[in-house]
Amino acid sequence: MAASFDASKPIYKQLASQMYWRILRExxxxxxxxxxxxxTAVEFGVNPNTVSKTYSEMERDGVVETKRxxxxxxxxxxxxxxxxxESLKQEQISQFTKEMKAMGFSxxxxxxxxxxxxxxxxxx
Amino acid sequence: MIELHGVCKSYRRxxxxxxxxxxxxxxxGIVGVIGANGSGKSTLLKLIAGLARPDKGSxxxxxxxxxxxTSSEIxxxxxxxxxxxxxxxxxxxxxYASQFPDFNRExxxxxxxxxxxxxxxxxxxxxxxxxxxxxxMLALSRDASVVLMDEPLSGxxxxxxxxxxxxxxxxxxxxxxxVLLTTHELGEVEPLLDQVMLMKEGKVLAWEYxxxxxxxxxxxxxxxxxxxxxxxxxxxx
Numbered sequence: 001m002a003a004s005f006d007a008s009k010p011i012y013k014q015l016a017s018q019m020y021w022r023i024l025r026e027x028x029x030x031x032x033x034x035x036x037x038x039x040t041a042v043e044f045g046v047n048p049n050t051v052s053k054t055y056s057e058m059e060r061d062g063v064v065e066t067k068r069x070x071x072x073x074x075x076x077x078x079x080x081x082x083x084x085x086e087s088l089k090q091e092q093i094s095q096f097t098k099e100m101k102a103m104g105f106s107x108x109x110x111x112x113x114x115x116x117x118x119x120x121x122x123x124x
Numbered sequence: 125m126i127e128l129h130g131v132c133k134s135y136r137r138x139x140x141x142x143x144x145x146x147x148x149x150x151x152x153g154i155v156g157v158i159g160a161n162g163s164g165k166s167t168l169l170k171l172i173a174g175l176a177r178p179d180k181g182s183x184x185x186x187x188x189x190x191x192x193x194t195s196s197e198i199x200x201x202x203x204x205x206x207x208x209x210x211x212x213x214x215x216x217x218x219x220y221a222s223q224f225p226d227f228n229r230e231x232x233x234x235x236x237x238x239x240x241x242x243x244x245x246x247x248x249x250x251x252x253x254x255x256x257x258x259x260x261m262l263a264l265s266r267d268a269s270v271v272l273m274d275e276p277l278s279g280x281x282x283x284x285x286x287x288x289x290x291x292x293x294x295x296x297x298x299x300x301x302x303v304l305l306t307t308h309e310l311g312e313v314e315p316l317l318d319q320v321m322l323m324k325e326g327k328v329l330a331w332e333y334x335x336x337x338x339x340x341x342x343x344x345x346x347x348x349x350x351x352x353x354x355x356x357x358x359x360x361x
Contacts, residue, residue, distance in 0.1 A: 005315060007344030007347070008344060009338060010335050010338045010339050011315055011335070011338070038293070038294060041293045041294075042290050042293050042294055044315075045286075045290065045293070045315055045316070046293075046315040046316065047293070047315065047316050047317065047318055048293065048296075048298050049153055049318055050335075053335075
């Protein structure tokens with residue numbers, strides 16, 4: 001129950017996003033073994049079936065590989081990891097932009113706002 | 125496999141089960157039985173456990189009619205406390221092991237360590253939370269293909285609930301076991317459930333995979349439950 005989930009999105013997808021986040025931050029490095037389905041289920045407080053589904057989803061995306069009898073491992077394929085990084089970036093940008101536009105900000109407003117924010121952050 | 129055909133059960137005039145029909149194959153995972161108080165959740169579990177007899181209809185477990193005898197293959201955890209308070213945890217485990225051939229001592233020892241309970245403690249000296257943990261431990265230590273749990277989390281504080289939920293995840297074999305658990309506090313267990321069965325006035329009002337509720341309807345289980353109640357109420361007007 002370490003994690004809380006958005007009510008309307010399938011938990012297995014939300015869990016996959018959290019796992020991708022860990023992979024990108026290299027909490028789990030390329031070639032490293034992921035925790036077992038049951039351990040992950042206990043950590044996140046979800047049904048083990050859900051974790052299995054998450055792992056299959058990640059396998060379909062090519063981000064992890066399952067070796068029979070050994071477990072699930074983070075891929076060592078640099079291209080796949082690069083693509084994952086890019087697609088998560090796009091996802092974040094698109095969500096942020098949508099929200100800003102919904103609040104009535106123009107492209108210039110958004111860009112200058114971001115620029116300003118980044119500069120400010122540098123001074124901290 | 126559990127099969128119910130036209131099952132009815134009344135207490136006095138109140139219908140606790142009103143023409144219930146369903147089949148639950150082996151390894152159905154964790155099924156949450158939800159609904160308001162008095163909707164028939166507990167009765168449903170008792171009927172499947174063989175502890176209450178239907179007035180009409182049939183209940184089968186792996187093809188056999190449910191009786192006291194099949195109850196040795198179905199683990200049932202009642203809502204109330206049902207053990208001898210003067211026993212120690214160890215004695216309680218011995219008692220269960222003597223009663224149920226499917227009782228797995230190794231699993232019990234594991235769970236006791238996992239839940240931080242002393243084997244030597246007398247049940248009556250345990251806190252409410254630890255008694256809750258012992259109850260769960262006893263039910264889950266059986267290698268039963270069907271586990272029925274009536275309100276396993278009711279009346280416990282959040283910390284205890286969390287440890288019990290983790291215990292459930294660790295010790296249920298979702299591929300082989302079917303777990304039916306009733307709850308009116310959906311929040312804590314929602315991420316645990318494979319399926320939800322919604323009951324009202326002794327009937328099964330709706331039944332879905334939790335994932336479909338989110339994926340197809342874009343709803344949380346609570347919203348889904350409310351929407352079904354509203355449809356029903358609108359139909360009465």
